Amino acid sequence: MNLKSIFTKRTVLIALVVFIVVGAGVLYFNRPADGGANSAAEANGQIWTCSMHHQVCIPKPGKCPICSVPLVPISKPGTTNDTTVGKTASPKIKSYRSTMMPGEVSQTPRKDSMGMDMVPVYESEGSMLELSDHARAMASVETVPVQRRKMSREIRVVGKVQYNETALANITTRVEGYVERLFVDYTGIEVKPGDHLVEIYSPDLLVAQQELLIALESQRGSALVESAKRKLLLWGLTQEQVDDLVRDKKVSDRITLFSPIRGTVTEKMVVRKAMVKPGEMLYRLANLDSVWVYLDIYESELAWVQYGQMVETKSEALPGQSFSGRVWFISPVLNEETRTVKVLLNINNTERKLKPGMYVSAVIRAELLADGKPAPSGVEGQWSCPMHPLVVLPQAGECPVCKMTLVQIPGTPASAKPEAEQLVLAVPVTAVLDSGVRKLVYVEKTPGQFAAVEIVVGPRTDDSYPVLSGLNEGDKVVTRGNFLLDSQFQIRGLPSLFYKEGQAAAAGHQHGGSQPSGH
Numbered sequence: 186m187n188l189k190s191i192f193t194k195r196t197v198l199i200a201l202v203v204f205i206v207v208g209a210g211v212l213y214f215n216r217p218a219d220g221g222a223n224s225a226a227e228a229n230g231q232i233w234t235c236s237m238h239h240q241v242c243i244p245k246p247g248k249c250p251i252c253s254v255p256l257v258p259i260s261k262p263g264t265t266n267d268t269t270v271g272k273t274a275s276p277k278i279k280s281y282r283s284t285m286m287p288g289e290v291s292q293t294p295r296k297d298s299m300g301m302d303m304v305p306v307y308e309s310e311g312s313m314l315e316l317s318d319h320a321r322a323m324a325s326v327e328t329v330p331v332q333r334r335k336m337s338r339e340i341r342v343v344g345k346v347q348y349n350e351t352a353l354a355n356i357t358t359r360v361e362g363y364v365e366r367l368f369v370d371y372t373g374i375e376v377k378p379g380d381h382l383v384e385i386y387s388p389d390l391l392v393a394q395q396e397l398l399i400a401l402e403s404q405r406g407s408a409l410v411e412s413a414k415r416k417l418l419l420w421g422l423t424q425e426q427v428d429d430l431v432r433d434k435k436v437s438d439r440i441t442l443f444s445p446i447r448g449t450v451t452e453k454m455v456v457r458k459a460m461v462k463p464g465e466m467l468y469r470l471a472n473l474d475s476v477w478v479y480l481d482i483y484e485s486e487l488a489w490v491q492y493g494q495m496v497e498t499k500s501e502a503l504p505g506q507s508f509s510g511r512v513w514f515i516s517p518v519l520n521e522e523t524r525t526v527k528v529l530l531n532i533n534n535t536e537r538k539l540k541p542g543m544y545v546s547a548v549i550r551a552e553l554l555a556d557g558k559p560a561p562s563g564v565e566g567q568w569s570c571p572m573h574p575l576v577v578l579p580q581a582g583e584c585p586v587c588k589m590t591l592v593q594i595p596g597t598p599a600s601a602k603p604e605a606e607q608l609v610l611a612v613p614v615t616a617v618l619d620s621g622v623r624k625l626v627y628v629e630k631t632p633g634q635f636a637a638v639e640i641v642v643g644p645r646t647d648d649s650y651p652v653l654s655g656l657n658e659g660d661k662v663v664t665r666g667n668f669l670l671d672s673q674f675q676i677r678g679l680p681s682l683f684y685k686e687g688q689a690a691a692a693g694h695q696h697g698g699s700q701p702s703g704h
């Protein structure tokens with residue numbers, strides 16, 4: 186039952202019970218002398234009340250059943266000193282209600298099920314409730330003005346450091362042979378492009394080189410020479426080495442493999458004197474100048490993660506330090522087991538502090554716009570390569586990696602918008618009562634006068650909701666005592682959290698959890 190869910194917290198239940206017992210007492214039985222009667226004026230005949238016990242409403246003169254003081258006639262609405270319930274400018278009666286049984290209403294004056302006279306409900310009562318200073322203090326009502334401010338939503342996730350996949354290289358041999366010399370002989374060593382890694386003795390290579398020399402000598406055609414040259418190039422000799430061979434006619438049965446990139450040896454499979462076969466992997470290299478961090482984002486939070494967002498990460502291994510990187514890839518596929526989507530950050534790691542395999546905690550901070558939607562990430566209007574989303578340049582041109590023409594990232598950055606649009610009307614979470622179907626705040630319209638206001642809010646941030654409709658800047662919302670206030674609205678038959686139209690509309694419906702009509 187979604188309506189019941191709000192009451193599942195024990196404290197709320199206790200608060201409600203305490204209110205109904207004590208709050209009702211405060212407002213009905215224990216009012217200060219300046220508080221008025223609960224609009225116990227009548228429509229046709231005169232009604233009499235006790236000056237000490239305003240709950241006494243009797244349609245004839247007599248003595249108070251409580252204190253035996255002679256009753257006094259109640260003056261007509263509008264001329265009364267009664268100020269408990271809203272301004273009674275119009276005396277038109279809407280219905281009658283029981284003072285003791287909240288659900289009992291009637292269109293005609295009669296006695297309620299407890300035998301007490303019902304009191305009129307005026308149309309002008311609207312949805313306002315006035316609290317005396319005493320009642321207000323007893324209910325601990327506090328208000329704060331609604332303000333415009335910058336709001337952002339924080340998403341906290343755990344991520345894992347991984348290699349930058351675009352900066353990996355595998356070193357494999359293309360010839361069969363034996364490892365003669367191992368220049369790079371341990372994992373973790375840093376190499377530059379062109380650094381020698383390993384020297385392989387290969388009888389096959391010797392044969393292939395001799396074939397080229399024979400083809401050159403026989404003069405039987407350049408086709409044979411070309412195919413012999415191509416074979417050597419495919420086996421891993423450089424063009425320079427082939428040219429040297431043609432010029433010097435000096436064959437060698439050794440081939441040296443060089444590093445194609447700047448990077449760190451992350452795996453070494455080769456050992457001295459081992460026999461290697463074509464296609465066998467000897468080393469794995471990775472450039473650690475930048476690393477990737479994978480974040481798992483839940484479906485419900487995905488709307489707040491955008492391309493180009495800056496994300497801050499921290500590692501327990503590096504206390505007090507933080508590393509930030511941009512979101513540059515959001516997986517198009519959801520992992521059905523974890524119900525998460527992979528999001529990739531690219532983080533500068535020239536100091537080698539982040540190590541692949543490490544866990545980091547990440548905070549994604551998405552600014553909110555006045556409409557409750559996430560603000561643009563800030564890269565809008567800049568230029569990026571469709572194949573290399575890491576490339577973000579301030580002007581058009583071609584991709585430095587693949588030479589493709591850059592495309593402009595759509596949208597306008599939030600910083601380009603006027604300051605006013607970046608400020609969001611924020612209502613404290615404590616002010617909002619949530620029935621599961623609608624959200625309500627109590628607003629102090631004028632000092633001591635409260636009204637229920639239904640509001641529409643955006644996604645919750647830490648302590649506030651962005652207000653999409655229902656409130657204006659400066660409105661004073663009740664942040665404390667609002668549950669008691671709501672109970673009081675409900676008892677009075679005024680529109681409240683669970684009774685949109687007031688109790689009159691809900692009369693006749695079952696209580697105890699059934700959903701009121703009108704939703």
Ligand SMILES: [Zn+2]
Nearest residue numbers: 570573584587
């Ligand atoms: Zn590119």
